[in-house]
Amino acid sequence: MSMIGVITLAATLASSAGSGVDARHSPHLAAAHRADTLRIAIVVDDSAAHRSLIRGATLGAEEAAHTGVLFGQPVTMIVLGRAAIDPAARGALRAGLGPAASIYIVAGDSTFCSQFMQQSSRPRAPVLDAGCPQATPIEPTVYAIDSRPASSAAADGAHLELWHSSLERFGAEQLNQRFRRRFNEAMDSDAWAGWFATKIALDLALHAQAVSHAALLAQLADPKSSFDGQKGRPLRFAPPTHRLVQPLYRVVGVGDSSHVVAEVAP
Amino acid sequence: MNRGSRRRRSTVIAPLATVAVAVMTSVTMPAPVAAQASPNAHQPLLAFVSNEVSHDVTVVDLDARRVIATIPVGGRARGVQAAPGGRTIFVAVSDDSPTVETSADAIVAIDVAKRAIVARIEGGTDPEQLAVSVDGKKLFAANEDAGTATIIDLASGRTLSSAVVGIEPEGVAASPDGKWVYVTAETSNSVSMIDARTRRVIGNVLVDVRPRAVAFSPDARRAWVTAEIGGSLTVIDTRAHRVIATIPLENNAGKPVGVVVSRDGKHVFVANGATGRVSVVDAAKLAVVDSVRVGSRPWGIALAPNGALLVTADGMSDQISIVDTRTMTVVGRVPVGRRPWGVAIVGGGAAGAGRESSRAR
Numbered sequence: 001m002s003m004i005g006v007i008t009l010a011a012t013l014a015s016s017a018g019s020g021v022d023a024r025h026s027p028h029l030a031a032a033h034r035a036d037t038l039r040i041a042i043v044v045d046d047s048a049a050h051r052s053l054i055r056g057a058t059l060g061a062e063e064a065a066h067t068g069v070l071f072g073q074p075v076t077m078i079v080l081g082r083a084a085i086d087p088a089a090r091g092a093l094r095a096g097l098g099p100a101a102s103i104y105i106v107a108g109d110s111t112f113c114s115q116f117m118q119q120s121s122r123p124r125a126p127v128l129d130a131g132c133p134q135a136t137p138i139e140p141t142v143y144a145i146d147s148r149p150a151s152s153a154a155a156d157g158a159h160l161e162l163w164h165s166s167l168e169r170f171g172a173e174q175l176n177q178r179f180r181r182r183f184n185e186a187m188d189s190d191a192w193a194g195w196f197a198t199k200i201a202l203d204l205a206l207h208a209q210a211v212s213h214a215a216l217l218a219q220l221a222d223p224k225s226s227f228d229g230q231k232g233r234p235l236r237f238a239p240p241t242h243r244l245v246q247p248l249y250r251v252v253g254v255g256d257s258s259h260v261v262a263e264v265a266p
Numbered sequence: 267m268n269r270g271s272r273r274r275r276s277t278v279i280a281p282l283a284t285v286a287v288a289v290m291t292s293v294t295m296p297a298p299v300a301a302q303a304s305p306n307a308h309q310p311l312l313a314f315v316s317n318e319v320s321h322d323v324t325v326v327d328l329d330a331r332r333v334i335a336t337i338p339v340g341g342r343a344r345g346v347q348a349a350p351g352g353r354t355i356f357v358a359v360s361d362d363s364p365t366v367e368t369s370a371d372a373i374v375a376i377d378v379a380k381r382a383i384v385a386r387i388e389g390g391t392d393p394e395q396l397a398v399s400v401d402g403k404k405l406f407a408a409n410e411d412a413g414t415a416t417i418i419d420l421a422s423g424r425t426l427s428s429a430v431v432g433i434e435p436e437g438v439a440a441s442p443d444g445k446w447v448y449v450t451a452e453t454s455n456s457v458s459m460i461d462a463r464t465r466r467v468i469g470n471v472l473v474d475v476r477p478r479a480v481a482f483s484p485d486a487r488r489a490w491v492t493a494e495i496g497g498s499l500t501v502i503d504t505r506a507h508r509v510i511a512t513i514p515l516e517n518n519a520g521k522p523v524g525v526v527v528s529r530d531g532k533h534v535f536v537a538n539g540a541t542g543r544v545s546v547v548d549a550a551k552l553a554v555v556d557s558v559r560v561g562s563r564p565w566g567i568a569l570a571p572n573g574a575l576l577v578t579a580d581g582m583s584d585q586i587s588i589v590d591t592r593t594m595t596v597v598g599r600v601p602v603g604r605r606p607w608g609v610a611i612v613g614g615g616a617a618g619a620g621r622e623s624s625r626a627r
Binding site: 070071170171206207228232234 | 411430433451453454455458470475494495496518521
């Protein structure tokens with residue numbers, strides 16, 4: 001995905017290698033360039049590798065757009081590729097496509113994430129880390145959704161996940177159903193992270209009643225802010241680390257044969 | 267997002283899309299409840315309890331504290347409401363497969379006297395909670411899958427319209443003055459306000475996180491909304507269509523779901539699923555003034571027509587708890603089906619006796 005810069009959802013998701021998203025099913029995501037539009041940018045180094053995250057974010061953006069209609073808050077989602085870390089390309093694309101994103105959701109390898117976050121911190125743009133390595137330095141404007149320890153494999157073969165398609169309580173079953181209906185596959189941790197990041201973005205905008213970087217960052221930095229990831233408790237970012245405090249799930253097996261053996265409280 | 271002191275956002279918007287869909291009923295519909303005679307003063311006080319896992323409705327004689335009937339409903343029974351007059355009970359039924367949709371989705375009408383299903387109404391996909399208009403002519407259902415609220419004409423069984431509300435709608439209530447229908451949406455953290463006459467959404471308000479149930483005060487001037495993850499009770503001024511207070515319950519850890527307002531409007535009772543307690547909120551002070559422990563995971567909650575008894579559906583105890591509203595003590599527990607979800611109460615004399623108003627709290 002080396003050539004992709006800033007592209008609207010309709011153009012990107014229909015053509016992104018491996019994402020499998022058909023933009024024709026995103027009726028709420030018509031591009032809107034109103035000043036008050038919440039522009040969610042998904043920044044990934046490889047769309048095929050982050051197919052699941054993009055799908056989760058797509059569902060989240062569609063739901064955000066649905067809710068946004070209720071409150072007069074337009075929402076769009078765009079996908080940025082490697083060009084997102086090329087200042088010259090960003091400038092050109094921005095000039096051609098209008099204002100910068102209101103908030104960025106980023107996933108990729110350590111180098112990609114580090115470069116993007118360092119660039120984003122300068123204009124103080126809010127960034128939700130939805131899939132960067134743990135070692136990635138946390139800039140002041142970056143908040144990390146994946147709070148799993150760097151090494152989450154246990155001796156019994158279990159590993160930690162953010163989400164599992166068998167979860168049922170507190171709306172998890174309904175969320176799993178919505179994702180499966182939309183993409184005909186199970187929601188995994190990456191998909192949940194993408195969905196949750198877009199949900200956070202809308203929550204920030206609705207409560208701030210603004211979409212400026214400063215307004216969204218103020219909401220993120222407020223220690224009273226919490227979010228519903230459909231895990232049964234309010235989820236918050238820990239003030240010192242900016243990492244999400246959340247339940248995790250010990251899972252054994254892979255794919256359809258995997259199952260949750262325990263919930264790990266934060 | 268949950269923010270304890272934040273300013274609530276309320277927007278009145280243009281009417282959203284509505285779709286008229288004709289539906290058919292499988293059996294003859296009951297007569298509109300408005301045409302039914304007043305309840306017999308000597309009718310036994312009965313609780314109808316929907317059981318989510320055993321797919322049935324348990325009928326409990328609250329005076330005798332015993333089960334007198336079990337009515338299979340053929341699916342996951344959740345929302346349950348008594349029609350005005352108390353002769354019909356409506357139960358929202360859906361399939362219980364997380365990944366497969368079936369034809370189980372329906373709203374069933376149970377004849378109280380016959381203790382049998384007399385009608386099966388299409389209520390949109392995956393109906394969860396429902397409400398009946400005060401004139402007994404319309405039924406409002408939240409369709410969790412579709413993000414809509416369906417309005418059904420009870421005389422014909424036809425769907426009149428389907429209003430777009432928030433994501434994952436759940437709680438539904440019709441205002442006692444007949445003007446409004448409020449619908450909560452768990453994922454959108456919203457309450458949509460539907461004009462009952464025009465059947466259009468006239469506005470939406472942002473409430474605390476994961477709103478579940480909503481109940482109106484008897485004078486229809488306030489609506490009370492539980493927020494399961496927020497752990498609070500949001501109070502809405504129905505004339506201004508705006509949030510006026512958010513009341514924390516059980517240190518925000520109670521996971522409140524069911525809510526009901528006393529007949530005199532002075533108290534609001536909330537079932538806290540996580541702590542197994544019913545909170546008593548003073549409607550004037552907007553503060554919790556008492557609580558009582560019931561069973562495990564109480565979700566559904568209902569008040570007897572005369573206000574003297576409160577019943578909770580204790581989901582993880584497979585029982586109901588019966589609470590005397592004067593003393594706020596549990597006076598009975600009755601085993602029911604598996605995973606009781608909701609409860610509705612009929613009979614026992616005229617409504618409005620308001621015994622609970624004598625409570626010196």
